[in-house]
Amino acid sequence: MNTLFKKLTARKEEGIVRTLRANDGKIDFSSNDYLGMATSPVLAASIEQTYQQFFPHPVNGSGGSRLLAGHFDFYDQVEKDLARFFETEAVLIFNSGYSANLAILSTLPQKGDTILMDEYIHASLKDGARLGFASRFSFRHNDLEDLESKLKKAQGAVFVVAESLYSMDGDFAPVVQLQQLTAQYGAYLIIDEAHTTGIFGEQGRGYLQEKKIADQVPFKIYTFGKAMGIHGACIAGSQELKDYLINFARPFIYTTAMPPHAFASVHAAFLHIQQHSDQKNELLSNIQHWSTAVKGVSGFSSNESPIQTYTYPGNQNIRALASYIQSKNYDVRAILSPTVKEGSERLRICLHAYNTPQEISTLIQLITAFHE
Numbered sequence: 001m002n003t004l005f006k007k008l009t010a011r012k013e014e015g016i017v018r019t020l021r022a023n024d025g026k027i028d029f030s031s032n033d034y035l036g037m038a039t040s041p042v043l044a045a046s047i048e049q050t051y052q053q054f055f056p057h058p059v060n061g062s063g064g065s066r067l068l069a070g071h072f073d074f075y076d077q078v079e080k081d082l083a084r085f086f087e088t089e090a091v092l093i094f095n096s097g098y099s100a101n102l103a104i105l106s107t108l109p110q111k112g113d114t115i116l117m118d119e120y121i122h123a124s125l126k127d128g129a130r131l132g133f134a135s136r137f138s139f140r141h142n143d144l145e146d147l148e149s150k151l152k153k154a155q156g157a158v159f160v161v162a163e164s165l166y167s168m169d170g171d172f173a174p175v176v177q178l179q180q181l182t183a184q185y186g187a188y189l190i191i192d193e194a195h196t197t198g199i200f201g202e203q204g205r206g207y208l209q210e211k212k213i214a215d216q217v218p219f220k221i222y223t224f225g226k227a228m229g230i231h232g233a234c235i236a237g238s239q240e241l242k243d244y245l246i247n248f249a250r251p252f253i254y255t256t257a258m259p260p261h262a263f264a265s266v267h268a269a270f271l272h273i274q275q276h277s278d279q280k281n282e283l284l285s286n287i288q289h290w291s292t293a294v295k296g297v298s299g300f301s302s303n304e305s306p307i308q309t310y311t312y313p314g315n316q317n318i319r320a321l322a323s324y325i326q327s328k329n330y331d332v333r334a335i336l337s338p339t340v341k342e343g344s345e346r347l348r349i350c351l352h353a354y355n356t357p358q359e360i361s362t363l364i365q366l367i368t369a370f371h372e
């Protein structure tokens with residue numbers, strides 16, 4: 001037994017063991033619910049109404065994989081609507097961003113092909129690459145020169161993988177240059193828009209749409225569990241891509257489809273986002289407030305995104321700081337090494353449309369006061 005769990009024992013000894021903690025009503029600077037849609041009563045009512053409209057008789061579960069009993073006409077309709085929204089030919093919905101990323105990276109690149117990944121991409125993309133048979137290499141974060149040197153040596157079909165907005169640092173990828181560079185080398189670009197869906201671009205169509213290159217990026221992942229406030233994800237691209245994934249993507253084929261209620265949530269959440277631009281404006285104004293308040297104060301990031309950080313090296317230090325802030329009723333979480341590089345341990349601070357400027361200012365004061 002001891003040998004079986006020795007990694008856990010080591011973690012406990014180091015004081016970095018992970019545990020589950022229920023949400024206890026503290027002021028939220030931690031969730032990915034950037035726009036407050038996860039707790040919106042308006043959205044809740046609209047989800048219920050959509051479900052009842054399209055499923056007049058209860059269908060609590062989908063009953064199987066989408067290739068078997070778990071598919072409904074309504075699911076096709078939701079995907080068609082989403083394809084229109086994301087200005088793409090087709091989308092395929094997955095049960096989560098994690099399974100969408102596993103699917104695309106384990107299914108598209110073949111033996112003899114090459115995957116080039118930004119070193120900071122999400123674990124789900126790295127896991128997807130590990131499941132497949134292509135060779136995989138990392139390039140330095142947002143470093144186009146390093147990427148180009150690797151593009152020159154890459155074999156077979158080449159896939160370059162990046163996120164439009166990085167979830168640990170809150171910085172953007174240079175997506176325009178990435179698109180140009182991959183096109184120059186005939187490589188395929190895969191962009192994960194998890195943290196930009198619903199916030200950036202026209203009515204939340206994502207960062208690539210904002211930069212006017214969405215149609216030039218063949219493979220995009222949009223997730224629904226962050227700013228959209230619900231659950232699930234889709235891969236967007238051509239109809240051929242969709243057909244290919246339906247045929248070969250194991251995380252799509254070998255799992256029970258999301259239930260009708262979850263598809264009703266997707267339908268309602270995307271209508272909601274198109275009708276409530278006020279949420280996005282409040283978020284952008286809070287990001288602006290943060291940037292002004294932290295200007296010139298060391299340790300704080302000043303990103304043009306809802307994800308901010310306060311760096312305070314050392315796992316023990318950052319845990320002590322997080323506990324102190326939590327004791328003041330503010331929910332912030334410490335990000336420890338090895339999740340981030342040693343020496344860059346930090347608080348990850350998510351800004352939301354529903355945080356008040358006063359809460360943001362108090363949080364910054366609490367962090368600075370901790371050192372005094």
Ligand SMILES: Cc1ncc(COP(=O)(O)O)c(C=O)c1O
Binds near residue numbers: 101223
């Ligand atoms: C960049 C990125 N991609 C994908 C995912 C996974 O998405 P989901 O939470 O829907 O599984 C996450 C969430 O943690 C993420 O941050």
